[in-house]
Amino acid sequence: xxxxxxxxxxxxxxxxxxxMLECSQTKGHDRMYWYRQxxxxxLRLIYYSFDVKDINKGEISDGYSxxxxxxxxxxxxxxxxxxxxxxLYFCATSDPxxxxxxxxxxxxxxxxxTVL
Amino acid sequence: xxxxxxxxxxVNVAEGNPLTVKCTYxxxxxxYLFWYVQYPNRGLQFLLKYITGxxxxxxxxxxxxxxxxxxxxxxxxxxxxxxxxxxLYFCAVRDRxxTLGRLYFGRGTQLTVWP
Numbered sequence: 001x002x003x004x005x006x007x008x009x010x011x012x013x014x015x016x017x018x019x020m021l022e023c024s025q026t027k028g029h030d031r032m033y034w035y036r037q038x039x040x041x042x043l044r045l046i047y048y049s050f051d052v053k054d055i056n057k058g059e060i061s062d063g064y065s066x067x068x069x070x071x072x073x074x075x076x077x078x079x080x081x082x083x084x085x086x087x088l089y090f091c092a093t094s095d096p097x098x099x100x101x102x103x104x105x106x107x108x109x110x111x112x113x114t115v116l
Numbered sequence: 117x118x119x120x121x122x123x124x125x126x127v128n129v130a131e132g133n134p135l136t137v138k139c140t141y142x143x144x145x146x147x148y149l150f151w152y153v154q155y156p157n158r159g160l161q162f163l164l165k166y167i168t169g170x171x172x173x174x175x176x177x178x179x180x181x182x183x184x185x186x187x188x189x190x191x192x193x194x195x196x197x198x199x200x201x202x203x204l205y206f207c208a209v210r211d212r213x214x215t216l217g218r219l220y221f222g223r224g225t226q227l228t229v230w231p
Binding site: 040041045048106110 | 221
């Protein structure tokens with residue numbers, strides 16, 4: 001979805017390096033999410049944010065941190081990258097729909113990160 | 117605890133034949149259910165969702181899904197498969213009683229439609 005962009009799209013780094021993945025959205029959504037995808041494991045939630053002042057850990061937050069710089073921007077950092085953080089990372093956004101009782105998440109194109 | 121199972125890692129079907137991608141779920145309350153599709157080198161695209169009402173939900177690209185509460189299933193279907201439907205499909209669930217908006221995803225099913 002072109003409304004959700006991620007940079008970089010691909011990154012190769014070395015163990016111990018600090019890495020930042022960035023996500024921007026033009027959908028005007030308050031909620032933003034970071035997931036990682038590993039083959040055969042589906043998507044797992046790392047962090048999520050319901051507004052600029054709200055940050056919450058997901059199921060696999062260890063080794064990661066996030067920053068919500070603005071409504072439209074949500075960054076994921078790996079303070080000291082390790083090889084088992086090699087994965088495909090997705091950002092997503094959503095807004096609650098009071099008419100439907102739930103929100104739909106819209107995903108960015110992903111960042112493929114390789115840690116050597 | 118919330119969980120989603122996609123019992124088939126791979127589904128192969130001939131073009132023009134009907135396809136089914138299976139999904140079963142477990143939630144503590146009533147579910148919202150979603151299907152997403154991932155094409156190579158692309159992000160996940162929303163296909164359809166079940167909220168309430170009619171158990172048959174129609175979505176994008178001719179896909180539909182049937183909610184079956186007694187079997188806790190939400191299988192994705194299409195009457196006539198296309199080669200371009202070949203992709204990775206994810207089922208996801210959210211507990212209706214949760215205010216957090218978290219989705220729980222299955223592991224994905226690779227659909228291959230051969231000519």
